[in-house]
Ligand code: HEC
Ligand code: HEC
Ligand code: HEC
Ligand code: HEC
């Protein structure tokens with residue numbers, strides 16, 4: 093259901109005008125000399141700071157991650173490149189991914205290195221967009237803002253401003269700006285444009301919305317939309333200095349890969365020795381917390397399963413590792429394409445993805461993956477250990493641990509009899 097509200101403009105009825113005058117009057121009483129009485133956004137791309145003059149706490153969450161464990165992690169571009177890619181000194185390192193979208197040096201660096209072109213700018217510096225349909229097979233992308241408007245990344249207005257200048261809202265409100273109530277703002281289509289590209293190719297990168305739709309929502313695993321997990325709600329005023337009711341408000345935090353709390357709730361690991369005495373183990377890794385694949389989104393992300401077997405003196409006698417990651421191209425085995433990649437315009441990104449070779453497909457919504465391993469062990473007592481490690485950038489040196497989070501540890505004491 094869509095309900096439009098308009099306070100200004102020539103088509104306004106007398107009644108509405110009267111309501112406006114009364115309303116602006118009441119704002120004057122409560123807002124004192126702070127925020128402006130009425131604002132209009134048609135034909136421009138307002139900054140988040142402008143919205144933040146009235147929506148103070150929401151702005152704080154968005155720009156400073158207020159109320160979350162978000163933390164921008166130091167990272168480097170790729171293996172052998174030691175330059176730490178850090179956010180500028182005057183920017184909060186606890187800001188949300190959306191507020192950092194034009195400042196996060198990693199995508200900026202990727203853009204500069206020419207791994208992409210104008211096509212990259214669309215989701216990182218988006219213009220206002222209309223919400224896409226939930227059923228559409230192939231998801232397009234928003235238009236980019238002009239280059240002089242690139243600062244500010246994904247702004248309040250990127251998500252809230254409709255192409256004709258109204259603010260899309262969850263509630264029917266009396267606001268000093270034009271609003272249009274649209275219930276779809278509570279649903280995953282709100283995120284679809286930037287968190288998916290093209291049609292669903294299981295295993296590929298930039299498919300989060302489609303993974304949610306096909307593997308989680310339509311598969312019947314749950315009814316939760318992106319907001320239910322990524323924008324938990326609280327009761328408060330949305331515009332602090334105004335005389336407005338307390339409402340259920342979604343925290344604007346969007347914790348993802350940069351939040352330890354978030355990634356620690358994503359997957360579980362269990363070790364099984366199916367037949368007592370045999371040197372044969374299974375590692376069960378399950379997606380229990382994400383309404384889409386783990387990892388999801390960017391092909392730089394990885395989840396590592398590291399298995400180690402210790403003898404009674406705690407010496408590591410065997411170890412093995414599996415890598416779960418979205419692939420860069422639409423294919424399971426990247427390695428065969430390495431040579432072809434070198435000729436591509438995006439050769440840097442393509443080649444680094446493919447050089448890592450075949451790896452485990454990402455864990456789909458609700459999936460439980462059993463990974464078998466039969467190391468050759470002498471008879472004796474052992475401890476089998478498993479760790480899951482979430483890595484924000486699988487292409488840089490493994491020893492750079494700032495961008496990694498150990499999310500799960502499991503262990504199993506066992507006997508190997510050699511039978
Ligand atoms: C001059 C102060 C002011 C400015 C500037 C302002 N707003 Fe608002 N806005 C309000 C007030 C007051 C309300 C009504 C709040 C209520 O009733 O809960 C409101 C309501 C909203 C709502 C609907 C709230 C709901 O519960 O449905 C949204 C969304 C919103 N504003 C977004 C924005 C965005 C995005 C910007 C910047 C482009 C912005 N606002 C700029 C004062 C402002
Ligand atoms: C369809 C929208 C879309 C397009 C087009 C797009 N991106 Fe992104 N990008 C995203 C989203 C969403 C994320 C957030 C992380 C995720 O989903 O894993 C992201 C994250 C990134 C990151 C990782 C930042 C981090 O936190 O590690 C880099 C680097 C990046 N993008 C670069 C690019 C480049 C270069 C291009 C052009 C080839 C591009 N992007 C095109 C949506 C897009
Ligand atoms: C990535 C998209 C996105 C961005 C960026 C964004 N919002 Fe929202 N906003 C939403 C969604 C989605 C909802 C509805 C959440 C829900 O389902 O309850 C919402 C809700 C709101 C509401 C209504 C109260 C509520 O939470 O239900 C206000 C007011 C608001 N946003 C203001 C802002 C302001 C101010 C900014 C910038 C500081 C901003 N938003 C940035 C997506 C966004
Ligand atoms: C207009 C485009 C756009 C829309 C709409 C959008 N996002 Fe994003 N989102 C991005 C981009 C771009 C990034 C990555 C920024 C970066 O890392 O540089 C991002 C980052 C994120 C992250 C953080 C990923 C990380 O690396 O920590 C989460 C979580 C997220 N978005 C969730 C959502 C949800 C939920 C919605 C819908 C309510 C949504 N986004 C709507 C563009 C968008």
Ligand code: HEC
Pocket residue numbers: 280283284287300301302304305316317318319320321322347348349350354355357358381382383384385386387388389390393
């Ligand atoms: C049931 C809860 C749940 C739902 C529903 C959900 N997510 Fe997530 N999301 C998670 C968890 C847990 C993680 C961390 C593990 C991972 O990366 O998959 C995550 C991670 C992410 C990331 C971080 C990826 C990165 O590279 O850092 C983005 C972006 C994201 N989700 C977007 C979305 C969008 C968009 C939707 C809706 C289409 C959505 N999520 C629905 C729980 C959820």
